[in-house]
Amino acid sequence: MKIGMIGLGDIAQKAYLPVITQWPGVDLVLCTRNAETLQRIASVHRIQSFVTDYRALVDFGVDGVMIHSATSSHAEIASFFLNHGIAVFVDKPLSDHYADCERLCDLAEQKQLPLFMGFNRRYLPLVSPYLTPDKVTNSLQAIRWQKHRLNQPGELRTFVFDDLIHPLDSINLTGTVSADMLHVRTQHYQGQIARLDVEWQQHETLFQAAMNRMNGVTAEQITLNFENQTYHFDSLATGTHWERGVETTLALPDWTPMLDSKGFTAMIAHWLEVVKAGKMATALMQRNLNSHFLAEAICQQLDP
Template structure:
């Protein structure tokens, strides 16, 4: 209860099930991923909107069960993918059109000295770049081309790619990298955007480079997408529904993660 006192919270409880008697409008779940299904199911069945930090679950079948519950009880089930709301990517991603389609979209996230078990690697970490490029939810699992690097210490690298129309889509993660970093690139015809992190980037056009940067004093929570994500979540709670295209993307991303896991686990056997 020390946190209650420190932040002057009027009411709190030690059992999440007690929240339904406290008049909450919605809940946000930031617990261990192994508890997501149990806790989210409880609140959905009690007709309360639910936010779950990614991943929704580490088994695609559980994700389907939760979205079936959300539909049955008429409640939005929101997943916390903050990278969908990165302000520095808004304009570059809006450039695509029939006249100038996006030709390549690549998202790379690397960590230092952190090999791991396939399901932990993919659902806890690789799901970020995977969902980042998964704006095109028409992809089917059989369209995936996956390369995985397994060492005695565990899974250390994954590269996944597919094609959506004319767009080549690539997601990559190396967890034996020299340092921790994250890079995104978008390529249009004779025009490229390169981002090393999410506060600055580079536009390459007509053989010239132009620096892209967020306005000075942009708060970290905004630059990392958390502000946009929370604002969207509050809108969803107010409206009492989540758009069908977002539900489709949520399920598609977790299905791709499940497909990759199964391929890697077969390789590891």
């Protein structure tokens, strides 16, 4: 299987290349506009094929491409490869405007091609066993997902689409949330968004996502409530379970690689399965689109 990787910035180097370069049967072709960076990374990973123009990847016969470039370029690049009959992975977000997302999903459906999103938190090995469809439908009472940063207030649309979308998608477990269900609260700092909290209710379950970018420390916390049970994760690798007053520590096995614990390994495995199959589940596409729809609804509510 031949995969093109477009954009070789921080996230590609730290989270994707260390995993996919070790994957059996995957032949990588690298692409970035900076020739010096391109040659350096290709040399480090002993990759023989690389280009500075993403359009040249078509000539290599790639089966799929992974887009890790700036958000502003996602729609253009994804459209190009979908129109050339090639499966596409996009590191979140698909775009920072919902109209682009809808257009791309329509194009993928028209071409009958996978359009896969890089939401690694869907694949957390410590958390995801408690968020199966059966548990979400039948027993989950509440989920609160907090992802905070230190001293990074920002512009609304970038705040929401590039950052808040992680906890927002992580609680969007059904992919069927409408704009009128959202309750949004904000705090500002010197004209920028400092904190954003979003919540909704479906049936008896409460869903809450929060991001404070003027927090005392960068941190991520997840709380799940079931009947007389609570799970709390202070990181993506350790947690605590309480049931009827009894406390149990939760942890991944010793020596679990960091990128496994953060969901990247399982996500890449799923993506490669999708490329091989040439299709992906409709429910997955629906959730991807709905999470971007909610991000747009938040922006429209706060800045109509």
